[in-house]
Amino acid sequence: MFDFFVDFFGIIVTGIFVAYLVLLALLQGKKKELATAKTLVNMANMPVLRPIPIPTANQKTLLNKVLVWVFQVRRWRVEQAFIYKYKGKKYAIHAGFEFDGASIPKPLWGLLSPIGLLLVPGLIHDYGYRYNGIYSLDENNNPLWDETISTQSGWDELFKNIGNEVNKIPALNELAKLGLWLGGFKAWNAWRDTKQDRVPFKWTIDDEKQASHEPQNEPQQDASDDEVVEIKSTSEESVSNDLFVSGATKTTQINYENSNNQKVLGSRNLDNTDKQQVTYKMACGDCGEVYGAKTSEIHRRKCPVCQEGKPSVDW
Numbered sequence: 001m002f003d004f005f006v007d008f009f010g011i012i013v014t015g016i017f018v019a020y021l022v023l024l025a026l027l028q029g030k031k032k033e034l035a036t037a038k039t040l041v042n043m044a045n046m047p048v049l050r051p052i053p054i055p056t057a058n059q060k061t062l063l064n065k066v067l068v069w070v071f072q073v074r075r076w077r078v079e080q081a082f083i084y085k086y087k088g089k090k091y092a093i094h095a096g097f098e099f100d101g102a103s104i105p106k107p108l109w110g111l112l113s114p115i116g117l118l119l120v121p122g123l124i125h126d127y128g129y130r131y132n133g134i135y136s137l138d139e140n141n142n143p144l145w146d147e148t149i150s151t152q153s154g155w156d157e158l159f160k161n162i163g164n165e166v167n168k169i170p171a172l173n174e175l176a177k178l179g180l181w182l183g184g185f186k187a188w189n190a191w192r193d194t195k196q197d198r199v200p201f202k203w204t205i206d207d208e209k210q211a212s213h214e215p216q217n218e219p220q221q222d223a224s225d226d227e228v229v230e231i232k233s234t235s236e237e238s239v240s241n242d243l244f245v246s247g248a249t250k251t252t253q254i255n256y257e258n259s260n261n262q263k264v265l266g267s268r269n270l271d272n273t274d275k276q277q278v279t280y281k282m283a284c285g286d287c288g289e290v291y292g293a294k295t296s297e298i299h300r301r302k303c304p305v306c307q308e309g310k311p312s313v314d315w
C-alpha cells in the first residue's frame with residue numbers, strides 16, 4: 001500500500017516537474033513577446049486591495065511562528081467597492097471585504113493562484129461562498145442584495161464564466177472549477193456553519209473609519225431589514241489632503257461611471273469653500289487615461305484623449 005502511494009505520487013510529481021522544465025526551456029527567447037501582449041482589463045477596472053499584516057512578530061514561541069509561517073496566508077482588504085459587469089449585471093463587492101482566496105483549495109494554489117490569473121473570479125467567488133449572495137447595482141448605481149445564485153455549484157459556475165471572460169484560458173478555468181468541485185465544499189460548509197450576516201454596502205473604506213470616529217452618527221442599520229442599503233458618503237470635515245474620497249451625491253461616488261464609460265476615482269479637495277473648484281480624479285474605461293474633472297461635468301464627461309472631451313483640470 002505504502003509502495004503504491006510512493007509510486008503514484010512519484011509519477012505525478014516527476015511528470016509535473018518534467019512539464020515544468022520543458023515550459024521553462026520554451027520560455028527562453030519568448031520573454032519579450034510575452035511581455036508586450038496588451039491586457040484586456042485596464043488598471044482602472046482592477047480591484048483596489050490592501051494586504052493585511054500577518055501576525056508573526058509577537059507570537060509567543062518559535063513553534064507558533066513556524067505554524068504561522070507555513071499555514072497563514074496573506075489576506076487582502078477591498079479598499080474601494082469593486083464592480084464587475086457580467087451579462088448585464090453589475091456585481092459589487094463592498095469596501096472592507098476581506099479576501100484570502102480560501103474558496104480555492106490550497107493544494108491547488110501552485111497552478112491556480114487566487115491572486116494570479118484567478119484574482120477577479122476568485123474575489124467574486126470568495127464573496128459568494130461567504131454570504132451566499134452578492135450586491136448588484138441597479139441602473140442608478142444603488143446596491144441591491146442579489147440572491148439569484150444560491151448554491152455552491154452556482155457560484156462555481158459563475159467563477160468559471162468570469163474566469164473565461166478575464167483570462168481567456170478556458171482549460172485553466174475548467175481545471176479550477178474541477179478543483180472547486182473536489183475541494184471547495186470545505187470552505188463552503190465552513191461558511192454555511194458560521195452563518196455570516198451580510199454587511200451593509202460601503203463604497204470606500206473611509207465610510208467605515210468615519211463611522212467609528214463619529215459615534216453620534218445613526219447606528220448601523222441591520223441590513224437584513226431593508227432591500228435598498230443607504231449609501232453613506234464621506235462628510236466634508238473628515239477629508240485629508242492626500243486621500244481620494246467620494247462626494248455627497250450619486251455621481252461623485254468613487255466607482256460611479258457615467259454613460260461615456262468615465263469613472264470617478266474620488267476627490268481630495270472637497271473642503272474647498274468654492275464648490276465650483278472641487279475636482280475629481282477620473283479614469284477612462286476605454287483607454288485608461290487618468291485625468292481631472294469638475295463636479296458639474298462628471299455625469300456627461302468625455303475622455304480628453306479618446307473621446308475629444310475637454311482637457312483635464314487639476315485634481
Ligand SMILES: [Zn+2]
Nearest residue numbers: 284287303306
Ligand atoms: Zn479614453
